[in-house]
Amino acid sequence: MTDPKRADARRNRDQLLAVARESFAEHGTATSLREVARRAGVGIGTLYRHFPTREALLETLLSDRFDTLRQDAVDLAGEQDQRTALLHWISRVAAGAGTYRGLPESVRTALRDHDSRLHDSCDAMRRAGGDLLRAAQRAGTVRADATIEDLLAAATGIAWASENSADPAALTARLLDYLMHGLAIGDR
Amino acid sequence: MTDPKRADARRNRDQLLAVARESFAEHGTATSLREVARRAGVGIGTLYRHFPTREALLETLLSDRFDTLRQDAVDLAGEQDQRTALLHWISRVAAGAGTYRGLPESVRTALRDHDSRLHDSCDAMRRAGGDLLRAAQRAGTVRADATIEDLLAAATGIAWASENSADPAALTARLLDYLMHGLAIGDR
DNA sequence: ACCTGAACACCGTTCAAGT
């Protein structure tokens, strides 16, 4: 599925992904798959052959995102101010989840569903984020009772709350600010 | 639309509302309207005659909710501890928005859409909640830069984040706790 | 090895025909 052998199949797959990316961006994750196939110039059956579910299509488009976020967490672990590092990371998670309309919903599912094909990269990201959180907790600047699961749920919820708002980025920033104040210990 | 004159029409309307309430509770707000009509024992056209859109049906089922929340805010305004009063109120908003799967989405829309038929009761609720917020801000126990719009967005987002989780009420409670810590000034 | 599109089972919504 990941790497078709025939050249025409590879072309179809690439074309489908390109069109899907555009369609998701334009109409959100609920965009018509028939329409995607049409615009990609392939039969609907071809779409289903390459991507058996809508989630599979989305997963392929987003597979590198979780890896990037994991790497971000690792990089940020070197920062002086652990709490700020955590804030930066959570902001990126929220921004990533807000890329497409409907995407927060998919991310919420991926985070919970152990059978998701994204589960591995999702889990790796969660672990790296957890390390970041624990570092800040050890430094005594973030509440000890906070969990990475709660933080990811909050970030996803913030991305969702900002969907379709007048100024999504601004609303996300304000809600993240509340969240981080809520997590903070000490100077504020 | 609100009060049909013929007895059979009133019966149909009541029956549709009863079935819709069940269906929304069981399958979420995206439940099949055809199925609702079928289970109510009426033609699909009858459903559309009484409720021209899915939102109209939902609005009728929820119209008293916003009024109740408004009244809650008025009642809570008498409390000693203004911050706790605000917390209680926001908790009720979140709980209300989490009643059905998909409801947070409708509430998000209603809060933003000035053309919604719920807009008036929605606005009344917002104003009452705003009074509660400002009282706490005047008391100096809640951040002065917080807005009622942000709080409602946060509460709706928390309800959404808790949908389908293992223990929705517990997750909602934890996220509300972060939010309220984030809003708090002074002792924590 | 892969593509195609008809076929099936569903939708939401409208509207002419009824009572």
Added chain:
DNA sequence: ACCTGAACACCGTTCAAGT
């Protein structure tokens, strides 16, 4: 004044027939 359900235009998904 209200009800009905066929009709229309869409879906997602599967699968037999092709190349």
